[in-house]
Amino acid sequence: MAGRLAPLALACAVALAAACAADRDAAVSQAAEPPGAPAEPVPKRVEPRAGMANVRPHPFETATPIGDETRLEIRFWGGVPPCFVLDRVAVEETAETVTVTLWAGSDPAQPDAMCIEIALWMSVEVPLAEPLGGRTIRDGAAPDPPG
Numbered sequence: 001m002a003g004r005l006a007p008l009a010l011a012c013a014v015a016l017a018a019a020c021a022a023d024r025d026a027a028v029s030q031a032a033e034p035p036g037a038p039a040e041p042v043p044k045r046v047e048p049r050a051g052m053a054n055v056r057p058h059p060f061e062t063a064t065p066i067g068d069e070t071r072l073e074i075r076f077w078g079g080v081p082p083c084f085v086l087d088r089v090a091v092e093e094t095a096e097t098v099t100v101t102l103w104a105g106s107d108p109a110q111p112d113a114m115c116i117e118i119a120l121w122m123s124v125e126v127p128l129a130e131p132l133g134g135r136t137i138r139d140g141a142a143p144d145p146p147g
Helices: 002-031
Strands: 053-058 062-066 071-078 085-093 097-106 120-127 136-139
Touching (some): 053 085, 071 097
Antiparallel strands (some): 053 097, 062 071, 071 120
C-alpha cells in the first residue's frame, strides 16, 4: 500500500511547489508598477483657512513655477485635518529671491479632535507679484544655511 501512495505524494509535492512558485511570481508582478502608472503621487490641493490655532511655520518640499511664472505650486507633507490645517501662505519678493512661508495649525472649532498620525502629500498654488524669472525660491520655514 505504501508503494502505491509514494507516486501520489510525489505528485502532490510537485503541485504544491508549483503553486507556491506561481503565488510568489504573482506577488512580485503585483509589486511592480503597472504600465502607465504615474511616476509620483498626485498631491491633494488645499486652500488656506485663516484663523487656525497654534499656527507655526511649516516646511515645503518643492516649489514649481506654473505657466507664465506668476504662480508657484508648493508641494508639502502635511497631516490630517482638523489637527493639521494650512492657515496662510506668506510670500516675500525681492529682486533676487522669492521667500514662501507656509503657516499651519489646527482647527480651533475641534480642540479635542483625535487624528491619526499619517503624512498626506499636499499642494497649494501661490500667486507672485512679478514673474519668477531667475530669482531663487527660498523656504521661509527652513533655517538659514550656515555662513
